[in-house]
Amino acid sequence: MAxxxxxxxxxxxxxxxxxALALATPLALFGGLYSVxxxxxxxxxxxxxxxxxxxxxxxxVSRLAQEILAPTGGLVEGVGxxxxxxxxxxxxxxxxxxxxxxxxxxxxxxxxxxxxxxxKELLEKYLRFARVVSARKSARKGGR
Amino acid sequence: xxxxxxxxxxxxxxxxxxxxxxxxxxxxxxxxxxxxxPPSVHILGPTVFLVALGVGMGESYMWPRLVLLFGPExxxxxxxxxxxxAVVMLEMxxxxxATGESIFSGAARVFKPLMWFFFVVAIAVYIWPGHLSAGAAxxxxxxxxxxxxxxxxxxxxxxxxxxLAKVIYNLLENVLSLLIGALVLGTAVVAAMVGSWGDVVTTxxxxxxxxxxxxxxxxxxxxxxIVGACAFAGPSGMQQMWYTLHLxxxxxxxGVHQPKIRGLRHAGEEEExxxxxxxxxxxxxxxxxxWKGWRRWVTFxxxxxxxxxxxxxxxxFTVIAxxxxxxxxxxxxxxxxxxxxxxxxxxSNAVSSAGSSVLGVVFLGFIALIGLNATxxxxxxxxxxxxxxxxNFIPGTKKLxxxxxxxxxxxxxxxxxxxxxxxxxADGPSGILDTLAFLSTFAMGAYCVTLLLVNNRMLPKPIRxxxxxxVIIGFGAVFYLGMLFYSLFAYGVVVx
Numbered sequence: 318m319a320x321x322x323x324x325x326x327x328x329x330x331x332x333x334x335x336x337a338l339a340l341a342t343p344l345a346l347f348g349g350l351y352s353v354x355x356x357x358x359x360x361x362x363x364x365x366x367x368x369x370x371x372x373x374x375x376x377x378v379s380r381l382a383q384e385i386l387a388p389t390g391g392l393v394e395g396v397g398x399x400x401x402x403x404x405x406x407x408x409x410x411x412x413x414x415x416x417x418x419x420x421x422x423x424x425x426x427x428x429x430x431x432x433x434x435x436x437k438e439l440l441e442k443y444l445r446f447a448r449v450v451s452a453r454k455s456a457r458k459g460g461r
Numbered sequence: 462x463x464x465x466x467x468x469x470x471x472x473x474x475x476x477x478x479x480x481x482x483x484x485x486x487x488x489x490x491x492x493x494x495x496x497x498x499p500p501s502v503h504i505l506g507p508t509v510f511l512v513a514l515g516v517g518m519g520e521s522y523m524w525p526r527l528v529l530l531f532g533p534e535x536x537x538x539x540x541x542x543x544x545x546x547a548v549v550m551l552e553m554x555x556x557x558x559a560t561g562e563s564i565f566s567g568a569a570r571v572f573k574p575l576m577w578f579f580f581v582v583a584i585a586v587y588i589w590p591g592h593l594s595a596g597a598a599x600x601x602x603x604x605x606x607x608x609x610x611x612x613x614x615x616x617x618x619x620x621x622x623x624x625l626a627k628v629i630y631n632l633l634e635n636v637l638s639l640l641i642g643a644l645v646l647g648t649a650v651v652a653a654m655v656g657s658w659g660d661v662v663t664t665x666x667x668x669x670x671x672x673x674x675x676x677x678x679x680x681x682x683x684x685x686x687i688v689g690a691c692a693f694a695g696p697s698g699m700q701q702m703w704y705t706l707h708l709x710x711x712x713x714x715x716g717v718h719q720p721k722i723r724g725l726r727h728a729g730e731e732e733e734x735x736x737x738x739x740x741x742x743x744x745x746x747x748x749x750x751x752w753k754g755w756r757r758w759v760t761f762x763x764x765x766x767x768x769x770x771x772x773x774x775x776x777x778f779t780v781i782a783x784x785x786x787x788x789x790x791x792x793x794x795x796x797x798x799x800x801x802x803x804x805x806x807x808x809s810n811a812v813s814s815a816g817s818s819v820l821g822v823v824f825l826g827f828i829a830l831i832g833l834n835a836t837x838x839x840x841x842x843x844x845x846x847x848x849x850x851x852x853n854f855i856p857g858t859k860k861l862x863x864x865x866x867x868x869x870x871x872x873x874x875x876x877x878x879x880x881x882x883x884x885x886x887a888d889g890p891s892g893i894l895d896t897l898a899f900l901s902t903f904a905m906g907a908y909c910v911t912l913l914l915v916n917n918r919m920l921p922k923p924i925r926x927x928x929x930x931x932v933i934i935g936f937g938a939v940f941y942l943g944m945l946f947y948s949l950f951a952y953g954v955v956v957x
Binding site for chain 1: 635638639641642643644645646648649650652653654656657658659661765766769770773774776777
């Protein structure tokens with residue numbers, strides 16, 4: 318799911334050809350890995366800190382892979398400044414990623430929960446949050 | 462807390478709490494239970510409206526332009542502007558979440574004419590469809606479709622969608638979230654491809670050059686532009702006030718006791734609307750614990766989502782602008798002029814030559830997206846705010862219901878917008894432009910004063926703002942009004 322989302326981000330540039338594909342592919346893989354780790358309980362849904370750190374490592378690696386496979390001239394200042402710059406941008410990417418991911422993930426889990434126990438377990442977590450919302454709605458009805 | 466307590470008439474406990482909280486001269490607020498705060502970030506997200514309204518031309522155009530003209534050191538003013546707005550957001554949320562009322566109702570509790578001032582300003586400033594033009598012009602660059610056609614089609618589409626929606630808030634939150642998510646992800650990718658470590662270091666270090674103001678900035682030509690850019694750092698004009706309506710309608714805090722606004726097609730299903738907000742028992746430690754949970758939730762929203770995203774988008778766009786000038790120095794000349802479209806096209810071309818032609822189109826796509834976000838957000842917010850004030854404070858309008866009032870204001874502004882796009886100047890006749898710009902910035906100073914009065918006089922003592930928060934909001938009033946009047950008296954010009 319997350320892979321699909323990151324691919325979507327890459328998709329705008331995807332048409333540019335190899336350069337974009339070289340970025341979209343690692344981003345999609347890292348996005349997918351995030352979802353797997355979320356399923357295994359390494360990450361908690363909706364928390365920013367760990368996701369920010371994750372992408373601070375994953376995003377520069379993805380960009381480096383792109384520069385090696387299909388150079389766009391980003392390495393002119395040297396590898397160090399390049400990676401540092403990408404790590405800073407990665408924090409912004411992480412905010413957008415988490416936001417879109419959190420909105421799309423439950424829909425995907427509902428489809429996968431039937432035959433995937435990890436997806437089922439994760440869906441349960443999201444359902445617990447949904448119950449809180451539901452409880453608040455009942456409170457609204459009782460409140461007036 | 463200071464409440465009047467009516468003892469229960471029978472031995473059996475009452476179903477509803479009979480106590481009330483008296484605030485101002487309007488109807489007192491009954492005491493009700495505060496709902497539990499959400500445990501995580503992703504359930505509710507009214508901040509998305511502020512981000513949609515806040516991330517506009519100020520972030521994508523005005524500030525990158527000032528950086529190219531005066532250097533990155535000028536960005537300290539942006540840091541102050543956005544940080545101030547984050548604190549304003551927290552304080553607006555305080556009243557809305559504690560009572561389930563908008564800040565307009567809070568203002569009416571203090572002094573009714575104060576509320577009518579905002580009612581009139583909203584109509585004067587926001588009825589002009591000028592904000593559509595930049596987004597539509599960017600769309601024209603990509604597709605060749607004339608911008609007036611796109612703008613009118615956009616206006617009608619917004620009207621139809623909001624009319625058919627079952628619950629307008631839910632629809633809009635979902636649409637804006639996806640649009641902003643795409644904007645944030647995409648801007649980060651473009652900035653990663655065209656920018657450099659040097660660009661981002663100068664952009665960020667410039668934010669801490671507190672006090673830097675070059676001689677050129679202190680001229681009649683540029684000072685008003687800087688005042689405008691400070692006011693447009695983050696949400697400008699009345700957008701922070703409208704945020705209280707979105708908080709209420711998202712069910713945050715005591716907003717849970719208020720019904721949601723439905724689209725015109727579903728107006729018949731509207732639930733009964735109470736005349737006033739509610740208050741929770743601030744003497745009850747369990748209720749105060751829940752309140753602290755809500756404050757944590759909104760603080761997270763203010764700092765990460767609002768402050769973080771606004772900062773990120775503007776840093777990305779500034780980095781892109783700096784890269785654009787490095788690639789094509791002619792961009793600087795284009796950006797010095799007043800023609801926004803030319804400057805954005807020049808930036809897009811420079812970005813294209815850095816990456817690929819597609820990157821340039823993506824860049825213009827983001828500008829179109831920002832225009833679309835602003836249109837959706839502004840039309841909804843304007844109609845929501847005006848309907849709220851009309852419903853609560855104009856006798857006889859309750860019969861119509863909130864959904865119909867919302868639809869009247871929405872279609873009113875759409876029809877007026879279409880007529881102006883076809884037959885008149887979109888930003889309004891040039892003679893009143895100055896007045897509108899003045900009013901917009903003046904409203905920001907005025908809402909800081911209103912906020913201080915409402916939060917410190919209308920809320921129970923345990924949930925009033927801390928002293929440092931009052932100091933920051935007070936500074937906000939001096940900052941906006943001071944710069945505005947200085948510009949007016951020193952240079953005879955209001956806001957650029």
